[in-house]
Amino acid sequence: MSMSSSSSIHTTPSAIDHGGGTPITAIHQDIIQSHILNRLDGRTLASTRCASSQLLSLSNDDYLWKDICNSTWLSTTDPRVADAISAFSTGHRSFYSDAFPAVGRHCQSKKTIQQLVLDLDTSELISAVDIYFDGELIYSKVLVTETLSAWFLNTPFRVELLDTKETVATPLNIGSEGFAYISQVEERLRVSWILIDPVKKRAINVASQKAVEARRHWLTEDAQLRYATVVAAGGDGGLVQCGIVVTCGGNYGGEVRVREVIMQVEDMEGKIMTGMDSLRILVAAMEGRRLRRDSKIEKDSYEMFLKMKARCRERKQRREKGLDVVFVATGISIFFGIMIFFSKVLVTETLSAWFLNTPFRVELLDTKETVATPLNIGSEGFAYISQVEERLRVSWILIDPVKKRAINVASQKAVEARRHWLTEDAQLRYATVVAAGGDGGLVQCGIVVTCGGNYGGEVRVREVIMQVEDMEGKIMTGMDSLRILVAAMEGRRLRRDSKIEKDSYEMFLKMKARCRERKQRREKGLDVVFVATGISIFFGIMIFFLSRLRSYYLG
Template identity: 35%
Template sequence: MAAAAATSSSSTTVEDLPGDVLACALRRLDGPSLAAASCATSGLRALAEDPGTWRALCLARWPSLAAAAAQQQQRCVLSGAVSPRRLFADAFPFPCADDAAPLDGDDRLRLRLPLPGELVSAVDVYHRGAPIASRVVETSTLSSWFLTSPFCVDAVDCKNPAPAASVSPAELELSWIVLDPASGRAVNVSSRRPVALERHWYTGDTLVRYAVVLGGCKFEATVSCSEEAGQLTEVSLAVDDADGAAVSGEGCLRLLAAAMAGPRKGGQNQEQEAKRRYDEFVRRKRGRKESKARREVLVDLCCSAVSAVAVLSFLAAVVLR
């Protein structure tokens, strides 16, 4: 009888717990842990697919979606076309490194992807893990002015800076996710931790830079922190190519569409991978700049040599005449 009781006890699994107890336990997990638990059994998968649980995770991860000023965006992002689980799966991990390959002549998939007609940016700035500024920005992408102008999104109005008293710029973290409400897809376009800190040459503000590399271009978000005034005076996103030229709105839309449709990469080393790709981009950009400078010097020397030969030939012709 004791052996039978031991056998019965050893066959007890976590799914033997009441469903409401399991659901309560799953709600206490973070996103990656909840996704891992849903892969264990069909019963846990059914419990882990609760939209309310994923919606709470999204609102906890990105407070901007719960801001009072973003109620309209929140309804279209977390209900209807965009499910909370899909949003978390798209926006939490970084785009896979395969998406960073430049477009070549044999791969025109990016050109065939439909362009988003509207972008919603959910921007959250954290200090030591606590959110200090949250914004949601809607950007219409249908105008010819947007498509042909350099891509830039400002999340903080210069006339209405966000308070940031007693913060250390090096300890600021940023989350910038871009969503396409029409397709229901999203992508993370910012490293959470800074990749570079600089001092503005004129204002003296600290510029904290966050970046990811997509399609051979650098998505760089800049947080300008005025330590004297205790304010975040700028939170903006811009895109540069490998030559340092600004990418147009249409080019950026194609990069975002490809990244939204591509795979994602999770794991513990997301930040290190983002920093490595940024450093590699900076080295490649510096190498291209130096190579261009050498070519320009070589062209100048050739032009000078040709000019000198032409002058000497003219002088010789005059003397020997």
């Protein structure tokens, strides 16, 4: 290697070796970079950056960190992963500082999680997965998960690494000891599952350093290993575990094969969380603090999660035992509420052909019936709309007496308030967004309340309508609405949060706008097809008649 260089080396007072040895600054930077720094691992290279300003500059070389990332995780050599890492603030060094340390169990602040809104710009998550046995790589793969579809947002978040009937061989054989191989797999198998957000330019390794749990499946008798990271769910959601479940098995005398690798996010009730909730938690974890990896701490965190999960299950059982008392108290409260405040009960017959095949629309008030409010329209004019939005609340509970289930389709607060373009009345919408099922996307069960009055007079509720609307803006028929509402009654319940309800409605409006744009593009394309078809038919007819005329005159 040539030692000639036009740059001079400056010795700083902090770099002087008072022991009489050769200071580090006396060594040429090419030698340091090509013969010393490229032999260090990630931890040592990060520590070297703190030694001097010269080493800090040399250690920031992205090629050094790229080699470390590629040697640590082979999946980072995939072009999709490499392109995502290149967009990070400091390239591979930023990626390594995100992916190598463990994730802190607690977020930076509750406010950070509670104010975190699902970012629709996060269009995909990249999974870079590597599996090791005795430190040797046996499998590597990159998966891309699309995160904007209604199917992803409203179904349990579950990513399967291996294809159907695909398995991964290991050097371990099942001997005469039988199930004793499970402890060997637990000790020797390692998994790395790095999730990358290419939009936010952050990454997180959701797999623990070692398996936090190993057990035998009760039915197949395969080994099931769990590599889990416990993180905060945000708000009052407690903890969740981002778990990698690896299933291994084989025949007697044969080799142990990895048969299934699944990544999922599970709450303290044991439920697999939806894509929307999982994405919110994972994005918050990416933004959170990092800790030094310690397999014992990770296992202790998982055992603490299991204890809290058991307590949650006990509380749920006690709560279910006390439901009878709650139902009685609720019934008494509803009775007195009816006596004191305005309330109304409607019964809708759902078996007629008229109900099943016409738009589902339930009107609460009779013709010319209005409801007075304590609010007056003053000199501010339309400023009363904001007051109505803040002070008016609606509860619309649908009850299925056959299935013995109920659902409140009104949001806690108005998710939208606007002035009607013709009557200039206030229109407030109390909407709940639910899944339509299948590939139907999302629908909103909306309560539209119309309020108005004369100048100087009181504000009166003039119209209250409940209807179910799809992403194309159409009021759904009774049959489709009944199917969606019954499915929603059977679904899981969440803690009421007006901000989350409003965010869900705004997400629905964005998806509705995209659906409208796609429809417009499709209609424009159909117009072109129809015009081209018409022209083709016209010229075809003209050619036909001209050929007949030609044959007629020419005999």
